[in-house]
Amino acid sequence: MHKKLNKFLEPKSIAVIGASNNPDKIGGIIMKKLSSFNGKIFPINKKHKIIFGKKAYSNISEIKEEVDLIVIAIPAKFIKDIFKECGKKQIKNIIVISAGFKEIGKTKLEDELTEIAQKNKINFIGPNCFGVANPHINLDTTFSNSVSKKGNIAFISQSGALWSFLSDYNIGFSGFVSLGNMADLKFSDFIKYFNKDKKTKKIILYVEKLKDGKEFLETCKKSKKEIMVIKTGKSKEGSKAAISHTGSLATDFKIYEGIFKQAGVKQFNSFSKALNQKITKITPSKKKIIILTNAGGAGALITDKYIEKGYKLIKQPIDILGTANSKNYKKALNNLKKQKSFDFVIVILTPQSMSEPLETAKEIIEFSKNKKVISYFLGDKSIRKAKQLLEKNNIPCYTKI
Numbered sequence: 001m002h003k004k005l006n007k008f009l010e011p012k013s014i015a016v017i018g019a020s021n022n023p024d025k026i027g028g029i030i031m032k033k034l035s036s037f038n039g040k041i042f043p044i045n046k047k048h049k050i051i052f053g054k055k056a057y058s059n060i061s062e063i064k065e066e067v068d069l070i071v072i073a074i075p076a077k078f079i080k081d082i083f084k085e086c087g088k089k090q091i092k093n094i095i096v097i098s099a100g101f102k103e104i105g106k107t108k109l110e111d112e113l114t115e116i117a118q119k120n121k122i123n124f125i126g127p128n129c130f131g132v133a134n135p136h137i138n139l140d141t142t143f144s145n146s147v148s149k150k151g152n153i154a155f156i157s158q159s160g161a162l163w164s165f166l167s168d169y170n171i172g173f174s175g176f177v178s179l180g181n182m183a184d185l186k187f188s189d190f191i192k193y194f195n196k197d198k199k200t201k202k203i204i205l206y207v208e209k210l211k212d213g214k215e216f217l218e219t220c221k222k223s224k225k226e227i228m229v230i231k232t233g234k235s236k237e238g239s240k241a242a243i244s245h246t247g248s249l250a251t252d253f254k255i256y257e258g259i260f261k262q263a264g265v266k267q268f269n270s271f272s273k274a275l276n277q278k279i280t281k282i283t284p285s286k287k288k289i290i291i292l293t294n295a296g297g298a299g300a301l302i303t304d305k306y307i308e309k310g311y312k313l314i315k316q317p318i319d320i321l322g323t324a325n326s327k328n329y330k331k332a333l334n335n336l337k338k339q340k341s342f343d344f345v346i347v348i349l350t351p352q353s354m355s356e357p358l359e360t361a362k363e364i365i366e367f368s369k370n371k372k373v374i375s376y377f378l379g380d381k382s383i384r385k386a387k388q389l390l391e392k393n394n395i396p397c398y399t400k401i
Helices: 026-036 076-088 107-119 161-166 187-196 213-222 236-246 253-263 296-308 326-336 357-367 381-392
Strands: 013-017 040-044 069-072 093-096 123-125 132-134 149-157 172-178 202-207 226-231 266-268 288-293 344-349 372-377
Touching: 013 026, 026 040, 069 076, 076 093, 076 107, 107 123, 149 161, 149 187, 161 172, 161 296, 172 187, 187 202, 187 213, 213 253, 226 253, 236 296, 253 266, 288 296, 288 326, 296 344, 326 344, 326 357, 344 357, 357 372, 357 381, 372 381
Parallel strands: 013 040, 013 069, 069 093, 093 123, 149 172, 149 202, 202 226, 226 266, 288 344, 344 372
Antiparallel strands: 132 172
């Protein structure tokens, strides 16, 4: 069955389930991001009548107009009912931002969503995803700190937070899709979409695992656009990091290399190389490291890089999630103060709406009085002051991977 996906990236109307006036909540961040969107926005929240100056609704059935796209940011246990409601109202396109599914072992809950979706012919992205963006129509349902420029590069990723640092650079994009757990829509679906998109000239993929190897292969072979892929899981440790991130058990890296070669896809081990930007090389070492991150995908990629250079990761990357602020970093760093079994900590920050780069830099400086730190504050505009402060205090700060 051919899936029509244009309403994910070219909707005329969007309903936000879990919309909020609170700028610190994901539902509030999404509403703020959508304030410049040209189409109609329907906030859905039982407790408020007005959200971000727009009339709020108690549920989907109250909306009498046509809804192209639903964005869900509520606890996982309530989402099944939303899917059923969408089925009754004949709404066919859903983005599930909410986590709490396969990535934490709740596979049954995720399977139930897929079952309801199939029964009602619903296409959905996620769960546990970062949303989508189309800079050409001011569409942004993500919680990245920056809004991307318009351009001709499409980015399809299993890690949403990687968008939060790429969109922070002076690079133009034609679209972004975060696939999350890929319970329904997958890479091949959106490669087909961007192949038909006239504004897209190049497609970049961040892959942890393919669920549709054969279809992926055929889709890439037919692609008229250049496709580049960054694949994590080259090291055993990087593969484990991917499992805890989106519940994706990465298959043997060599198998993927074979698939990419056969598909005519160019493989890179960093975004900097794919986007032709300079990157600082890592000096080989046998030192023991701990990785602390607010972005699972970035953590997995940096794990691969350091393992390849001979470093030893003494525990799984500590993922404090995209909602982490400076207090969360402080708490995580304090927990590491008593440990003596490592040589240094790699602290990764991608600039999301909840991030506090400058305050986090101050916490890292305080921590560095006792332990050695290398920082990766990924991005450009959002992290400049933090980078200056870190480097002034003799803490290496890299902004690219």
